[in-house]
Amino acid sequence: MMWLSRNLNWLFAVVAAVLILAMPDIAGNEYALRFYTLMLIYTILALGLNVLVGYTGLVSLGQAGLYAIGAYTAAILATRLGFGFVPCLILGMVFAGSFGILLAYPTVRVRGVYLAVVTIAFGIIVENIAIEWDSLTGSWVGISNVPKPTLLGLPLNHKMYFYIVGGCALAAFAVNVNIMNSRFGRAMLATSQSEIAAASLGINVTALRTLAFVLSAVTAGAAGVLYVFLNKYISPDIFSFSDSIRFLLMVILGGAGTTLGPVVGAGALSYLPELLQQFGEWQRFVYGALLAIVMFVLPRGIVGSAADILHRFFPAARRETDGDKRPLGEIVSIGPAGGEVCLEAKDLSLHFGGLAALNNVNAQLSSGEIHGLIGPNGAGKSTLLNAVSGIYRVNSGRVFFLGVDTTDMRSHQLARRGLARTFQNTELFQEMTVLDNVWAGFHSDYRTGLFGAILRLPSYRKEEEKHRRAALDLLNFVGLTDYAYEKAKSLPFGFQRKLEIARALAVRPKLLLLDEPAAGLTQSEIDDLRDLIIQLSDHGITIVVVEHHMELVMAISSQMTVLDYGEVIAKGTAAEVQEDPKVIEAYFGSPEMLAPPPEERLDDAEREP
Amino acid sequence: MSSVVQYLLAGLGIGGIYALVALGFHIMWSSAKAVNFAHGDTLMLGAVLTIVFLDFGLPMSVAIALAIGVSVIFGVVLERVAIRPFAAQARSIGWMLTTIAIGIMLESYATISFGAFARPLPSPLAEKPVIILGAGVFPQELLIPLAAVAIVGLLYFFQRRTQLGRAMRAVAFNREAAGIVGINVTRIAMISFALASALGGLSGILVAPVIQASATMGLLLGIKGFAVAIIGGITSAPGVVIAGLLYGVIEKFVDGYISTAAREAVGFSIVILVLMIWPQGLFGRKEIVKV
Numbered sequence: 001m002m003w004l005s006r007n008l009n010w011l012f013a014v015v016a017a018v019l020i021l022a023m024p025d026i027a028g029n030e031y032a033l034r035f036y037t038l039m040l041i042y043t044i045l046a047l048g049l050n051v052l053v054g055y056t057g058l059v060s061l062g063q064a065g066l067y068a069i070g071a072y073t074a075a076i077l078a079t080r081l082g083f084g085f086v087p088c089l090i091l092g093m094v095f096a097g098s099f100g101i102l103l104a105y106p107t108v109r110v111r112g113v114y115l116a117v118v119t120i121a122f123g124i125i126v127e128n129i130a131i132e133w134d135s136l137t138g139s140w141v142g143i144s145n146v147p148k149p150t151l152l153g154l155p156l157n158h159k160m161y162f163y164i165v166g167g168c169a170l171a172a173f174a175v176n177v178n179i180m181n182s183r184f185g186r187a188m189l190a191t192s193q194s195e196i197a198a199a200s201l202g203i204n205v206t207a208l209r210t211l212a213f214v215l216s217a218v219t220a221g222a223a224g225v226l227y228v229f230l231n232k233y234i235s236p237d238i239f240s241f242s243d244s245i246r247f248l249l250m251v252i253l254g255g256a257g258t259t260l261g262p263v264v265g266a267g268a269l270s271y272l273p274e275l276l277q278q279f280g281e282w283q284r285f286v287y288g289a290l291l292a293i294v295m296f297v298l299p300r301g302i303v304g305s306a307a308d309i310l311h312r313f314f315p316a317a318r319r320e321t322d323g324d325k326r327p328l329g330e331i332v333s334i335g336p337a338g339g340e341v342c343l344e345a346k347d348l349s350l351h352f353g354g355l356a357a358l359n360n361v362n363a364q365l366s367s368g369e370i371h372g373l374i375g376p377n378g379a380g381k382s383t384l385l386n387a388v389s390g391i392y393r394v395n396s397g398r399v400f401f402l403g404v405d406t407t408d409m410r411s412h413q414l415a416r417r418g419l420a421r422t423f424q425n426t427e428l429f430q431e432m433t434v435l436d437n438v439w440a441g442f443h444s445d446y447r448t449g450l451f452g453a454i455l456r457l458p459s460y461r462k463e464e465e466k467h468r469r470a471a472l473d474l475l476n477f478v479g480l481t482d483y484a485y486e487k488a489k490s491l492p493f494g495f496q497r498k499l500e501i502a503r504a505l506a507v508r509p510k511l512l513l514l515d516e517p518a519a520g521l522t523q524s525e526i527d528d529l530r531d532l533i534i535q536l537s538d539h540g541i542t543i544v545v546v547e548h549h550m551e552l553v554m555a556i557s558s559q560m561t562v563l564d565y566g567e568v569i570a571k572g573t574a575a576e577v578q579e580d581p582k583v584i585e586a587y588f589g590s591p592e593m594l595a596p597p598p599e600e601r602l603d604d605a606e607r608e609p
Numbered sequence: 610m611s612s613v614v615q616y617l618l619a620g621l622g623i624g625g626i627y628a629l630v631a632l633g634f635h636i637m638w639s640s641a642k643a644v645n646f647a648h649g650d651t652l653m654l655g656a657v658l659t660i661v662f663l664d665f666g667l668p669m670s671v672a673i674a675l676a677i678g679v680s681v682i683f684g685v686v687l688e689r690v691a692i693r694p695f696a697a698q699a700r701s702i703g704w705m706l707t708t709i710a711i712g713i714m715l716e717s718y719a720t721i722s723f724g725a726f727a728r729p730l731p732s733p734l735a736e737k738p739v740i741i742l743g744a745g746v747f748p749q750e751l752l753i754p755l756a757a758v759a760i761v762g763l764l765y766f767f768q769r770r771t772q773l774g775r776a777m778r779a780v781a782f783n784r785e786a787a788g789i790v791g792i793n794v795t796r797i798a799m800i801s802f803a804l805a806s807a808l809g810g811l812s813g814i815l816v817a818p819v820i821q822a823s824a825t826m827g828l829l830l831g832i833k834g835f836a837v838a839i840i841g842g843i844t845s846a847p848g849v850v851i852a853g854l855l856y857g858v859i860e861k862f863v864d865g866y867i868s869t870a871a872r873e874a875v876g877f878s879i880v881i882l883v884l885m886i887w888p889q890g891l892f893g894r895k896e897i898v899k900v
Binding site: 059105106109110111113114116117118120121122124125127128129131132196241245248249252281282283284285287288289291292295296299382386391423424425427515 | 644691694695702703705706707709710711712713714715716717718720721828832835836839840843868870871872873874877878880881884885888889890900
């Protein structure tokens with residue numbers, strides 16, 4: 001059972017390969033074979049779209065536009081310039097891929113439904129340019145008389161062409177599986193679940209989204225080229241908005257984010273029209289009704305929901321979780337940061353509209369210390385962490401990390417320099433396993449790139465194994481070994497906090513920012529946390545703790561900074577800060593403040609020197 | 610000169626429809642952070658049903674009232690069955706697909722029962738064009754943008770001066786906090802979808818005398834209305850109305866001077882450009898990520 005579930009994808013690939021080989025004989029006639037060729041073309045397209053929608057979490061409602069770009073490129077090159085099948089395929093993929101880059105550009109700033117509108121707009125633009133650019137595309141009439149495909153000078157008959165498309169589909173499937181089970185797949189899933197946390201681990205979110213768009217565009221382009229040489233004729237009406245919806249539905253219906261889902265979805269939605277013919281004029285109505293029913297009954301798609309049910313009856317077998325149980329110092333080789341000053345904030349100011357969240361904040365952090373950052377609610381503590389870790393842009397002032405001006409750096413660049421953090425409300429990758437959460441943290445540590453991952457080169461496998469073991473060791477270090485294959489969201493809250501720290505350690509931090517690590521923990525969990533922080537500090541990691549739990553923060557901090565209304569009101573050791581009248585006033589208010597009426601308070605304030 | 614006036618007035622006419630559709634999307638989004646992707650079909654429902662009721666021999670006013678009533682029921686039912694179960698999950702695209710699926714069903718049912726051809730909705734305001742500075746437009750086309758502006762004014766008044774309107778604004782600002790102070794968030798969502806669908810049905814009835822009613826009239830109007838809502842900034846009611854009117858005018862000029870296909874290509878290119886420069890739309894509120 002275990003072997004089966006782990007190798008399901010490859011088992012499926014073998015079965016599919018055999019089916020493809022036998023299909024021309026099973027199909028019997030040309031019409032049926034043509035139908036199966038088309039089904040495979042849709043499968044290729046859906047597999048590419050799955051990388052975008054399923055893994056990276058970006059919705060494209062304009063995939064027909066990319067499909068059209070591939071198709072028109074091939075049709076024009078083949079009919080006008082006499083290009084053969086293979087050059088057309090390559091150029092179609094390249095051209096569609098470059099539009100993928102163009103389409104990815106808005107994702108740097110545009111999100112969610114806004115991005116969905118960008119993709120809708122893109123699809124409609126392509127469709128209408130195909131209509132308008134008469135001299136090139138033949139407008140509504142389209143392009144016909146596409147020559148028969150040839151390979152190495154030999155004309156391909158229907159059977160051979162089916163095998164070529166089948167080979168492409170198998171290749172697309174293999175690429176899909178290998179990306180999913182690689183650092184790229186993990187990083188994409190991580191990005192889709194928490195962009196901010198992914199960036200805080202050194203993952204370049206923009207680059208990853210561009211990659212996903214390009215991969216989906218290249219496959220859509222390939223599918224378009226294959227379609228042209230199958231159909232020998234194209235016109236704008238097969239690349240409309242409803243086709244984009246149908247392509248998206250293939251992925252969702254089959255199960256977005258699963259490897260087999262797009263295959264099942266493309267098969268089902270290709271076959272459906274044949275099945276629905278008996279409904280006559282009610283065909284489209286039944287199509288809509290089926291989609292609605294599937295969304296209600298199987299919200300995670302056919303394969304996704306089936307996998308959920310399987311997991312309920314056959315819980316994941318306990319896999320190897322031990323790792324090497326190495327001590328922390330050997331896992332991630334963290335050492336003390338060089339230099340005296342680890343982090344310095346100079347005159348930082350940050351406004352949200354009229355509200356000054358930070359007002360000329362100056363703070364310095366010596367290497368190796370545990371620094372407590374306290375202050376009443378709304379004092380600007382989290383804002384300060386977000387400002388120094390590259391999540392917020394400050395309005396003025398500079399930040400120096402290990403002597404380098406990092407004010408304008410993005411979160412992922414800071415992470416790669418050794419700045420790690422956790423979040424106030426925990427930002428775990430909820431749908432990923434505990435192990436994958438930590439494993440994703442090693443993303444920027446890999447040397448092998450995309451091709452190494454797709455081709456499963458030995459160097460890549462070696463790295464994968466190394467980082468997997470390191471992730472397991474980190475889990476062992478925080479005591480979460482037993483939960484390695486559970487989903488992060490199923491962990492109790494205290495364990496989620498620990499997991500977040502383990503994940504942050506994967507970036508080999510020199511500086512670790514902990515935003516309210518004790519919030520929501522029980523007393524015994526807080527004791528564990530204190531020991532953990534001290535242990536990390538002993539390894540030379542400089543630590544900042546934002547905390548409301550005074551007992552904890554006073555006990556562990558060697559230095560403290562107190563913020564109130566975005567300004568630093570006190571600095572010093574725990575004992576010094578505790579005695580500071582300004583700190584006492586910020587937390588408890590001054591006794592006079594409560595008693596006299598407001599006018600007198602104003603007088604008091606004026607009388608102050 | 611007369612063609613410039615012609616395009617301007619006709620553009621404001623169609624732009625008024627985009628504005629009304631976008632306003633519906635704004636109302637839905639504010640209450641549920643999700644929209645009915647089949648909102649275009651609500652327009653179709655309003656227009657087609659009015660014709661059907663007129664065929665039954667009902668007077669115009671009754672036909673319109675009944676058509677809007679059915680549109681409201683459609684919106685409320687759709688919110689309950691296709692959006693509420695999915696909108697709760699973050700990053701869910703379930704509601705996009707369920708509402709699209711219901712839109713497909715509605716459109717196909719309308720094609721079967723109403724017919725695949727387009728029919729005009731008779732209107733006393735679309736019989737004889739009036740001549741303004743040499744340009745001929747139907748009074749109906751002049752009425753639409755005025756209706757859009759009047760409705761956004763009423764909405765503004767309603768959202769600020771009535772308890773229900775203030776509750777809607779509270780929900781738009783922060784669902785959880787609104788729930789905590791005792792606002793029935795699901796009821797607000799229901800009312801918002803009812804209101805949006807009433808506007809949708811009304812827009813269909815307003816536009817049908819100009820562009821004719823058919824089972825498929827909703828698709829492009831819906832897509833454009835949504836695109837307009839997004840570039841206007843879906844959180845701002847006046848923003849989406851201004852964007853709608855502008856979009857309609859630009860569209861008519863491109864249509865007139867270049868071609869119909871260029872109209873869509875140019876229009877949607879503007880959509881992408883606007884979003885790249887203003888990711889929250891022209892008048893949208895920038896959301897600060899809190900971690």
